[in-house]
Amino acid sequence: METWESHHRKNEKQIPMQSDIDSSGASFTEGPLFRIFDCIPDWGLSDVETKVMVLVDILGGVNLPSTMKWFCKFGEVEVPGQLLTPNTLRCYAPPHGPGRIPIYVTYGNGRPCSNVYEFEYVHKQCTQLSDEKKFQQRILHMMKFEARSMQTELEVTLWKTLRIARYFRYKFNRNDPRASTFERDLKVEFFEWLIISVHKEDNKLNVLDEEGQGIIHLLSALGYQWAIRPLVAAGANPNFRDAHGWTALHWAASYGREETVVTLIRLGAAPDALDDPTSEFPEGRTASDLASIKGHESIARYLAEHIRLDSIHI
Numbered sequence: 001m002e003t004w005e006s007h008h009r010k011n012e013k014q015i016p017m018q019s020d021i022d023s024s025g026a027s028f029t030e031g032p033l034f035r036i037f038d039c040i041p042d043w044g045l046s047d048v049e050t051k052v053m054v055l056v057d058i059l060g061g062v063n064l065p066s067t068m069k070w071f072c073k074f075g076e077v078e079v080p081g082q083l084l085t086p087n088t089l090r091c092y093a094p095p096h097g098p099g100r101i102p103i104y105v106t107y108g109n110g111r112p113c114s115n116v117y118e119f120e121y122v123h124k125q126c127t128q129l130s131d132e133k134k135f136q137q138r139i140l141h142m143m144k145f146e147a148r149s150m151q152t153e154l155e156v157t158l159w160k161t162l163r164i165a166r167y168f169r170y171k172f173n174r175n176d177p178r179a180s181t182f183e184r185d186l187k188v189e190f191f192e193w194l195i196i197s198v199h200k201e202d203n204k205l206n207v208l209d210e211e212g213q214g215i216i217h218l219l220s221a222l223g224y225q226w227a228i229r230p231l232v233a234a235g236a237n238p239n240f241r242d243a244h245g246w247t248a249l250h251w252a253a254s255y256g257r258e259e260t261v262v263t264l265i266r267l268g269a270a271p272d273a274l275d276d277p278t279s280e281f282p283e284g285r286t287a288s289d290l291a292s293i294k295g296h297e298s299i300a301r302y303l304a305e306h307i308r309l310d311s312i313h314i
Helices: 004-014 131-142 153-173 181-197 215-222 225-233 248-254 258-266 287-293 297-313
Strands: 019-021 027-029 034-040 043-045 050-058 070-074 077-085 088-093 099-106 117-122
Touching: 034 099, 034 117, 043 050, 043 131, 050 099, 070 088, 131 181, 131 215, 181 225, 215 225, 215 248, 225 258, 248 258, 248 287, 248 297, 258 297, 287 297
Parallel strands: 043 117
Antiparallel strands: 019 027, 034 050, 050 088, 070 077, 070 099, 077 088, 099 117
8 A cells, every 4th residue: 555655655756846945045945855754642632732843854965054943744734844953843733523634844825845754643442552552642741841941051951961962872873773663752751851840849749730641651551661760769659559549550450561570660660559439449440450361470479579578567
């Protein structure tokens, strides 16, 4: 089946060529200037705006004036973008009906200056939307902050420094085979967000989102154990409960995240913590109980043993 990108490659030479002059007097030929190699994320919910980081290579070693304005076109809708680093263009995908649509970079006149990439819109109630994608989207939403929201000189200085560091991390880490594309990008986003957050009084380290979970719960459910230790060191509570009484350990155990379970125990997570009682489980359930219900027997035994050892020490 032909994709938008393969279709574009066949027709790329047919793109009309015009000259475009920016306010600094620099002239560009209106043809392929960028190569999109990834979008983070490459999907979004159909009824809301989604922040998208478009990762690009600049073709031909062109030096781009800082005054140039760039846009991204999602299907038929063109939205402004911001070049954060030489390889990172940030924009906001507008709401759109479910399905796959083309996305490409433009000069602002609708004509492409990059290859065509695919972006997928998913209906919020779509049963095909996996827990993993939902958790990833919610993490990005919780970490969303803008430079204009920063108040102190320290925050602004940190943000400028991190924007420079971002370029080098993308250059050297984007082909890391050990992690998914989303996870590689999240590491960059996460540590920038965390460094800024520890200097803000109203940070979101121990705050629940609209669906009743905190960032430590979502990271644990996804098994991103690399994020747990710095998050706790920054002030997140490893025993922070969500709207149903689940701790990060409950989430990690329920999704079978062995390494994350071990990390949380080492950071002081309580293995005997009970979730909120229900009519089906009036006494509540431990993380070990959840692991056993989901068939993660090795995790269930590991946590049960820690409960036993803790009771002996008491």
